[in-house]
Every structure is written in structure tokens, then in C-alpha cells.
Amino acid sequence: MHISEGVLSAPVLVTGAALAAAGISIGLKKMGYEKIPQVAVLSSAFFVASLIHVPIGPSSVHLVLNGINGLLLGWLCFPSILVALALQAILFQFGGITVLGINTVNMALPGVICYYLFSKLVNRDGGLLSLVAAFACGFLSVCFSGILVAISLVFTEQSFMSVAKLIILAHLPVMIIEGIITLFCVAFLKRVKPEVLGGIYGKGA
Secondary structure (H helix, E strand, O other): OOOOOOOOOHHHHHHHHHHHHHHHHHHHHHOOHHHHHHHHHHHHHHHHHOOOEEEEOOEEEEOOOHHHHHHHHHHHHHHHHHHHHHHHHHHHOOOOOOOHHHHHHHHHHHHHHHHHHHHHHHOOOOHHHHHHHHHHHHHHHHHHHHHHHHHHHHHHOHHHHHHHHHHHHHOHHHHHHHHHHHHHHHHHHHHHOHHHHHOOOOOOO
16 A cells, blocks of 8 residues: 655645654654564564555555554554555665655554554454454454545545545455454464453553
């Protein structure tokens, strides 16, 4: 879902940069030393997952993993995703520096939203409801990101409307895949390290 440089208007870029700065500031304030390794691991996972992408107009389709990122980190997913996007822009020219703010918001904000929507449900002892919530977290985080990318393009130029619709439709398979990945990640963590899930509520938010 990287938006390429030279596509968005200045007002959209400035708004994205301001929102990203706010989210990163909140995330850094909540990030204790004990959280740094977890943030680094999830940032690396995001970096690797989104390297394989299929270009679609001014954006692209790829795995995002912002659902599990947001679920485990809360607001800390803003600095986590920022670092990954910055490295991708510098090393591989994916996205770019000028769109770093808006790309960060488009991917990190849905993770934070899904954290607040699903973290309590995921942390419940009940198996089925927890797994359904995990799937919904992965699915909707990508859905929300696609909508934000579409809004970014449409607010830049109305002629991008058809491309914006295509981006959302193209990410439907990714939404399902991300939901399944998040479900399996939650199921695995509940078996081997449940404190990672059980300890996030009220700390990462």
C-alpha cells in the first residue's frame, strides 16, 4: 500500500506528516526499554512482508501485517512502521521520503484502531471468540488501510477515484490472508507465550 512520490498533493502530504508526527510522539512516550525488542521484531516482520509487492497505479498490493502489529504494540506500531517504511524508502526506493508521513498513517492508524476494537476480545480466555476477533483484526486493519489510501488519492485528485476503488478491490484477498495470519499468530502466542497478549491491554494503548 505504499503510495509513490510525486502523486499526492501538498495538503495531503502535510496532513499526513502532521498526523504521523502525532502518532509517533504518542508511541514513543509509551515505549519503555522493555518494549524495544518487541517493536524491533515487529518492525522487521513488517519490513520483510511488504517487500514483495505488486504495483497498482500509484500504489501497490502486498502483505501489511499491521493488524498483528497494532494488536501487540498499540500506539507503538507508529514508530515500528515508520522505521520499516523509512528503511524501505532508503534501501529499495519503495514509497519515498516525502510520502513517509502519509504512508505511516495509512498503515499504522488502522493498527491502533483495531487494537482498541479487538484487544479485549483477543485477550479473553474463550477460544472461538478470541480467534474470530483475531481474524477480524487482521482483515479490518488492511481494509481500513485500503480506505485511507483511497481517501489520500481522492483528496489529491478526483480522477484517482477509479484507481482508489481498484486498490480496495485488489486488497480483498490480502484482507483474508492477513486475517488468517493474525488468527494463527494469536493462537500460537496463546499456547507458547500468552503473557504477550494478556499483558498488552492497558500498556500499549
